[in-house]
Amino acid sequence: xxxxxxxxxxxxxxxxxxxxxxxxxxxxxxxxxxxxxxxxxxxxxxxxxxxxxxxxxxxxxxxx
Numbered sequence: 001x002x003x004x005x006x007x008x009x010x011x012x013x014x015x016x017x018x019x020x021x022x023x024x025x026x027x028x029x030x031x032x033x034x035x036x037x038x039x040x041x042x043x044x045x046x047x048x049x050x051x052x053x054x055x056x057x058x059x060x061x062x063x064x
Contacts, residue, residue: 015059021047 006025012018029041047053 010055012057015057017054017056020053020055023047 008023010018023046025043025045027041027043027045028039029043030037030039032038
């Protein structure tokens with residue numbers, strides 16, 4: 001069994017509240033054969049329409 005940790009990056013233009021609704025995570029589990037790739041499982045995860053997560057970015061004044 002293998003584990004992978006993903007670390008997403010959010011690039012924003014400035015302080016504001018941003019909705020996280022335009023993402024999807026797609027995973028394919030398969031097996032390499034002599035000639036090609038054979039897909040065993042295919043998973044697709046998207047945000048729920050009922051739950052719309054947001055991120056609020058605030059400006060923090062730095063100390064001199």
